[in-house]
Each structure stands twice: as structure tokens, then as C-alpha cells.
Amino acid sequence: MKQSDVIKSIGYDQQEIINNILDLYNSGNPIDFDPCYNVGGFYRNNVVKRPEIISDINPQLPGVKKYDVRELPFNEAFSCIIFDPPFIVSGGNCKMAKLYGSFSKVDELRLFYKQSFISLQRALKRKGILIVKCQDFVNGRKNYIFVNEIISLARDMNFKVLDLFILLSKTRPIKITSQQHARKYHSYFLVLKK
Numbered sequence: 001m002k003q004s005d006v007i008k009s010i011g012y013d014q015q016e017i018i019n020n021i022l023d024l025y026n027s028g029n030p031i032d033f034d035p036c037y038n039v040g041g042f043y044r045n046n047v048v049k050r051p052e053i054i055s056d057i058n059p060q061l062p063g064v065k066k067y068d069v070r071e072l073p074f075n076e077a078f079s080c081i082i083f084d085p086p087f088i089v090s091g092g093n094c095k096m097a098k099l100y101g102s103f104s105k106v107d108e109l110r111l112f113y114k115q116s117f118i119s120l121q122r123a124l125k126r127k128g129i130l131i132v133k134c135q136d137f138v139n140g141r142k143n144y145i146f147v148n149e150i151i152s153l154a155r156d157m158n159f160k161v162l163d164l165f166i167l168l169s170k171t172r173p174i175k176i177t178s179q180q181h182a183r184k185y186h187s188y189f190l191v192l193k194k
């Protein structure tokens, strides 16, 4: 194997990371379902194949079904799902919160993950793969290493944690004026197996 072909745990390109995950853990097959589709940024320019079924609580494009990820009408239907929920707490007015949705409290985000994981686990076939895009965040000056909570929740629900990829960024969309913690220039792609 050429060293340049080795799949790395870090990268600047989310489409490359997703395709690497599909090669390693889904036999190169495409994602079946994306329940937080938004405008389908993952599938821009068809580098990653668009799933057969796409949905969002607030569909913005034709062909996107309207489902709440916490109450999906599927039972053991999919081999591979990607889950990219909102990640902002108390940011009602910021641009990202308007684009992607937000939560008023960290506990609300925790409950959302729990309810979503129950619903997604039901929607997955046995041994199905769940790819979760998530990030850590600062809220009320407190640093939440949230990926740790998501991994604990997943393990408590008997998901197997297969891998963790780190998506790096050279820029950040929101400016800050003071800081107590390191500015985060990364997010995660977590790979879980039912």
C-alpha cells in the first residue's frame, strides 16, 4: 500500500472523510438516509453520493421529506445513516443558529441526542452504521467536550464505537471578542455500529 493512500483520522475536506468512512466501514456503499439534510452540503458536486432518502424537520428543497429525527417512521430499514443535527446552544440570533437551528439549554441538546439515537437505532438494520457529525462547544464560559458525552450515550445504548475522524478548519464563521478556552478549529465524524 502506498503511504499516500493511507486513510488518516484527520482532514480538511468533509467529503473525503465521509467517503473514507464509507470505504472502511460500509464496503464502499453509499449512505441510505440523511434525516438532517438541510441543503445537502455533504453531497455538493456529487463527490459523496446523495442518499435515496433525505429528510429534515424544515425541508428547504423539493424531494426532502418532512420528518422529526426523534420520531422516524422506520424500522430496521437502513444499513447506513448520517446524522448532522444542530449544535448551537443559546445562539438564537447568530447566523449559524438561524441556518441550522439551536437549543436553549445544554440539557435540551442532551435530550435531543438521546431521543434521536433511540429513533435512529430503530431505523438501522442489525449491524448498521451511524455516522454522526458533531462538535464540542463553549456555553456560559464552560467548555463542553461534548463528543465525550455522545460517545458515552452511544455506548450506554449498545452502539459500538468504530472510529473517530477529526475535520479541521482554517477559518471560523463567527468572530469572538474575548476567550476563556482554546478556539475550536475542528469538528468530528463519529462512526457507530448498531
Ligand SMILES: C[S@@+](CC[C@H](N)C(=O)[O-])C[C@H]1O[C@@H](n2cnc3c(N)ncnc32)[C@H](O)[C@@H]1O
Pocket (backbone or CB within 6 Å): 035, 036, 037, 038, 039, 040, 041, 042, 055, 056, 057, 058, 067, 068, 069, 070, 084, 085, 086, 087, 099, 100, 101
Ligand atoms: C447542521 S444542519 C445540517 C447541515 C447539512 N448536513 C448540510 O451539510 O447542509 C442541521 C439540520 O437539522 C435540522 N433539524 C433540526 N431539528 C431537527 C429534527 N428534530 N428532526 C430533523 N431535522 C432537524 C435543521 O432543520 C437543519 O437543517
